[in-house]
Amino acid sequence: MTSAVSLHAVTKRFGEDIIAVDDVDLQIEDGEFFSLLGPSGCGKTTTLRMVAGLEFPTEGSVRIYDEEMGLRPPNKRPVNTVFQSYALFPHMDVAGNVGFGLKMQKFDESDIRRRVGEAIDLVRLTGLERRSPKELSGGQQQRVALARALVNSPKVLLLDEPLGALDLKLRQTMQFELKDIQHEVGITFIYVTHDQGEALTMSDRIGVMKEGRLAQIGSPEDVYESPENLFVAGFVGEMCLLPAVVADPGSVTLNGGEVIRARTSSPRGEPVILTIRPEKLHIYSTAAEAPPDRNALKGSIVRRTFYGESMVYEVQVGLSDTIDVRVENVPGMRRWDVGDQVIIDFHPQAAMALEE
Amino acid sequence: MTLLDERKTAEEEAVSPKLERRARRRESWRGFFHAAPAYVYLTFFFVLPLLIIFVFSFASRSNTGKPLLENWNLDSWTRLVDPLVRTIAVRSLTMAIANTVLCLIIAYPFAYWIATRAKQRTRTLLLIAVLIPFWSNFLVRTYAWRMLLDSDGYITQFGELTGLWGRMLFTQPAVFIGLVYGYLPFMVLPLYAALERMDWGLVEAGRDLYASGSKAFRKITLPLSKPGIIAGSILVFIPSLGAYVTPDILGGAKTNLLGNLIVTQFQAARNWPFGSALSGAILIVMLVATMIYFRTGGRTI
Numbered sequence: 001m002t003s004a005v006s007l008h009a010v011t012k013r014f015g016e017d018i019i020a021v022d023d024v025d026l027q028i029e030d031g032e033f034f035s036l037l038g039p040s041g042c043g044k045t046t047t048l049r050m051v052a053g054l055e056f057p058t059e060g061s062v063r064i065y066d067e068e069m070g071l072r073p074p075n076k077r078p079v080n081t082v083f084q085s086y087a088l089f090p091h092m093d094v095a096g097n098v099g100f101g102l103k104m105q106k107f108d109e110s111d112i113r114r115r116v117g118e119a120i121d122l123v124r125l126t127g128l129e130r131r132s133p134k135e136l137s138g139g140q141q142q143r144v145a146l147a148r149a150l151v152n153s154p155k156v157l158l159l160d161e162p163l164g165a166l167d168l169k170l171r172q173t174m175q176f177e178l179k180d181i182q183h184e185v186g187i188t189f190i191y192v193t194h195d196q197g198e199a200l201t202m203s204d205r206i207g208v209m210k211e212g213r214l215a216q217i218g219s220p221e222d223v224y225e226s227p228e229n230l231f232v233a234g235f236v237g238e239m240c241l242l243p244a245v246v247a248d249p250g251s252v253t254l255n256g257g258e259v260i261r262a263r264t265s266s267p268r269g270e271p272v273i274l275t276i277r278p279e280k281l282h283i284y285s286t287a288a289e290a291p292p293d294r295n296a297l298k299g300s301i302v303r304r305t306f307y308g309e310s311m312v313y314e315v316q317v318g319l320s321d322t323i324d325v326r327v328e329n330v331p332g333m334r335r336w337d338v339g340d341q342v343i344i345d346f347h348p349q350a351a352m353a354l355e356e
Numbered sequence: 357m358t359l360l361d362e363r364k365t366a367e368e369e370a371v372s373p374k375l376e377r378r379a380r381r382r383e384s385w386r387g388f389f390h391a392a393p394a395y396v397y398l399t400f401f402f403v404l405p406l407l408i409i410f411v412f413s414f415a416s417r418s419n420t421g422k423p424l425l426e427n428w429n430l431d432s433w434t435r436l437v438d439p440l441v442r443t444i445a446v447r448s449l450t451m452a453i454a455n456t457v458l459c460l461i462i463a464y465p466f467a468y469w470i471a472t473r474a475k476q477r478t479r480t481l482l483l484i485a486v487l488i489p490f491w492s493n494f495l496v497r498t499y500a501w502r503m504l505l506d507s508d509g510y511i512t513q514f515g516e517l518t519g520l521w522g523r524m525l526f527t528q529p530a531v532f533i534g535l536v537y538g539y540l541p542f543m544v545l546p547l548y549a550a551l552e553r554m555d556w557g558l559v560e561a562g563r564d565l566y567a568s569g570s571k572a573f574r575k576i577t578l579p580l581s582k583p584g585i586i587a588g589s590i591l592v593f594i595p596s597l598g599a600y601v602t603p604d605i606l607g608g609a610k611t612n613l614l615g616n617l618i619v620t621q622f623q624a625a626r627n628w629p630f631g632s633a634l635s636g637a638i639l640i641v642m643l644v645a646t647m648i649y650f651r652t653g654g655r656t657i
Contacts, residue, residue, distance in 0.1 A: 054560050074563040087561035091579045100575075101565035148565065 002066045003027040004156055004188040005051055010060035012046050012212075020046040021057070022212035028156075028190060028205075030065075033182055035191045035199040038209035039235065044192045045084075047209070048158050051190065053077045065155055075104070080149035081158040085165070086141045088133035094120065094144050095129040101152040119151035122181065139170045150181070156188045163198065175202055196236045200224060208232045230354050233275045240281075240323045242274040244353060252353050256318030260295050262351035272353040278326040280350035283313060283334075283342050290345040297344040299323070301336050311335070315344055406639075413632035421626025432633035441617070441634075448614040451528075452597040455535045459543040459592050460585065462536070467547035467584075468577075471554070483548065486541050498534060498605045505530050505606065526608030534602040539595065543588040550584025551577075586649060594642055614638060 005028040012021040021043040028034045036044040049055040050062055053074035062069045064078060080101065088097050099116045107115075120126055123143035133141055142162060149157055162178075163171045179202050182189050193199050199206045200220040208215045208223060208231070216223055216232045227233035234241065244252040246266045252274055253259050266272055284290045302322065303314035313325045313336060325344060327333060336342055369375070416427040435441070470482045489497060504511045505525040515521035524530045554577065562572035600615030607613075614634070621631030 052564055054564065073569075074560070075566045075568055079564075081561070081564045083557060083561055085555075085557060087555070087557045089558060089561070089576060100562070100567075104562075104566040104571060152565070 002030075003063075004030045004032065004065060005190065006061075006063045007047070007050075008061045008063070010047070010050065010057045010062060012043070012050060012055065013058045019212050021050070023060075024212070024214055026207060026214065026217070028188060031186055031188055033179070033189045033191065033202060033204045035193060035203040035206045036209055037193055037196060037199040037206050037236070038215075039194055042209040043212040044194075044209050045160055048081075048160055048190060048192045051077075051156070052079055052081045052158050054081075078155040079158055080152050080154040081160065082142075082145045082149050082162045084161045086133075086145040088141055088144055088148075090133055093130050093132055094125065094136070097133065097144055098148045098151050100148065105152070115151055119147040122150065122184070123147040138166055139174065142166060142174065146178075146181070150185060153185075154187065156190060157182075159189060159191045161193055162191075164193075164195075171198070178202065200236070206236075208235060210235075226352070227275070227354070230273055230275070230356060233352075233354055238278050238324065238326075240276045240278060242276070242317075242321050242323065244272050244274045246270045246272055246353065250348075254297075254318060255321060258297060258318070260297070260351060261348035262295075262353050263349065264353035266353060266355055270355065272355055274351055274353050276323065276346060276351045278312065278324040279310075279328075280346055281323065281325040282345045283315075283325050283327060283336065284345055285336075285340070285342060287343050290343050295346050295348060295351065297323070299342055299344055301338050301340045301342060304336070304338060313342075315342060317344065409632040409635055412628050413630075413636050415629045415632075417627060417629060421628075423628040432627075432629040433637075435630055436633060436637055444612055444614060444617050447612075448597055451532065451535065451613065452593050452599075454532065455539060455596045456543075456589050456593045458532075458536050459540050460589065463540055463543035463547055463588065464585075467544050467551055470544075471548055471551035472556075479552075483545075486544050489541065494538065495601060495605075498538070498602055501530075501534050501537065501606060505533070525606065528607065531603045531607040531613075534606040535596050535599060538599075538602055539592040542591040542595075546587035546591065547581065547584040550581040550587075554580055590646055590649065594646070597642065598638060 005026075007024050007026040010021055010024045010026075011019065013019050024043075024047065026047075036047060038044045046055060050057050051064070051069075053069065053072055053076075056071055069077060089100065092100065095116055098119055099112045102112045102115060116129075120129060123146050125140060125143050125147065128136065128140065133144065136144065142165075145162065159178075163174050166174060175198060178189075191199070191202065200223075203220055205217060205219055206223050207217045210231045215235075216228045218226075223232060223236050227236065230241075233239050242254060244254050244260070244262075246264055246268050247253045247259055248268065250264065251259055251261045252264060252272060254274070260274065262274055264272065282290070287296055290296050297317045299315040299317040301313050302316050305312045305314075308329070310329050311327045311333065313327065314322050315325055316322050323344060411425075412423055413432050414428045414430065416424050416429060416431075418424055470479055473479050473482065502525060503509050505523070506512065507523050507525075509525075512521075512523045512525075515524070524533070558580065559572050559576050562576045563569070567575060598615045598618075599613060600619055603613045603616055604619075607616075618631050618634050618638075621627045621634065625631075
């Protein structure tokens with residue numbers, strides 16, 4: 001099977017000493033919703049722009065459905081882009097914007113009208129064809145940008161942080177809508193975002209980027225549950241980090257001397273960082289209350305923060321390390337106060353030791 | 357209670373609609389005072405002279421050419437349809453339009469080139485280069501052209517060497533060259549301002565939507581730089597329609613344009629009423645033309 005998009009040894013340098021993308025290999029499959037996730041400046045947008053043809057790699061090969069793109073200009077590539085700032089043409093109305101690509105490809109007038117109508121219906125903007133982009137809300141502008149790209153039936157749709165400018169509620173609605181639209185049109189989506197929540201909820205696979213390189217590629221669950229390195233562990237979701245040393249296979253020693261069972265593949269004596277998700281921890285007042293055969297750490301509460309759906313306790317363990325514990329807000333939720341001595345309990349599978 | 361105490365109580369008073377209105381009125385008066393010097397200056401040195409010209413255009417003149425503020429008549433205005441005036445007006449108009457178009461053709465690529473330089477420093481240097489000619493007097497620069505275009509000037513010598521042209525001084529092409537040279541910066545600057553403001557992401561979006569480079573330019577860059585084109589065209593067209601120095605120095609007595617005609621009326625011909633009527637007519641034509649141009653170009657300038 002051929003990949004929708006395949007990057008081979010792609011490097012992009014700006015000037016002499018800025019390496020935006022560093023020797024990236026990546027295969028994105030047909031029909032996949034693939035996200036490139038990373039902090040700003042990690043090279044995710046540059047990678048996307050190289051697929052679009054808005055930027056050319058310094059070295060390496062970009063192939064779209066097995067066709068080498070080389071230095072082919074953007075107008076000759078079977079991809080379309082939804083830009084971060086939408087980039088709607090201010091001197092054209094909604095229909096003019098959506099029909100631009102078809103007009104450039106010299107489709108019939110009647111053909112264009114029909115397909116523009118369909119695309120506008122698809123993104124639920126029916127009736128706004130004659131509006132100018134200025135007269136639309138942020139969410140509506142976003143839909144126009146989406147329709148403008150989709151109307152051309154590209155083989156691959158590229159989305160550069162398309163929801164970044166929207167407010168939280170709208171962003172969540174649009175996430176579901178984007179996913180539905182992708183199902184409906186059945187084309188490959190490459191989605192660039194710095195928002196790990198967005199990447200987790202929408203993607204089939206995620207490529208986490210750091211400093212121009214791919215730190216990990218995997219399904220949202222892989223990336224969340226089994227981060228391959230500390231960067232991914234820290235960037236995707238919330239994570240508590242505790243310095244430790246590998247004791248035996250399957251256990252580590254913390255700074256305070258406590259021995260904890262954890263997932264580890266490092267050799268004995270190796271310094272590691274123990275990673276635990278706040279929602280996988282439990283708090284008990286005494287060791288007797290905690291279930292047996294699990295990890296238990298003594299600590300005292302230093303901060304309590306209410307988030308609505310949960311309460312987060314910052315617990316000091318040992319001399320200087322702290323762990324966040326998230327307690328779901330359900331009827332009968334127990335409360336502790338700052339200064340309380342508590343026992344933190346967690347399953348050995350919930351803790352993972354990663355080398356620095 | 358001291359004055360300071362009084363002010364303090366006033367500030368601590370809760371705001372009422374009356375107080376808010378008073379504050380707003382004070383703000384508006386302050387704005388007027390800032391603008392007052394300009395109002396005064398323009399009233400005395402722009403509006404009044406214009407009115408004087410308007411009044412004189414209905415006056416009569418004595419046998420020796422002294423303007424007389426009596427025997428009010430429309431003679432000067434009716435003389436405007438004189439064939440001689442029409443010939444000169446058409447020539448001026450053609451020259452002004454041709455000058456505007458040529459300036460646009462030369463300035464657009466240049467402004468585009470400056471605006472697309474990546475480094476701010478490079479752009480600033482190039483803009484300064486455009487403005488350098490303004491550091492010397494316009495008259496001096498025009499006389500310099502006279503040297504270049506005269507029999508022993510480089511341009512004439514080159515033309516004669518290649519057999520393409522002879523001495524150009526005191527011909528219509530000489531005036532034309534001088535006008536384009538003189539007004540080019542007025543076209544470059546607004547075009548640069550418009551292109552520099554351009555969101556180049558829109559051009560990228562166009563390229564992404566299957567527009568070739570030239571198509572993207574015609575469909576996106578050009579329409580979005582329209583405010584610059586309009587501003588530049590007005591800045592070049594209006595002064596070149598009334599140009600006087602350039603045609604006088606480079607055109608000699610041969611190329612008579614509206615500007616020279618008016619000057620002649622006030623000086624040699626000693627016909628102030630007719631000169632005033634000519635000036636008034638040009639002013640009205642330019643106002644109307646500018647208004648039409650603005651309307652067609654949209655309100656976004």
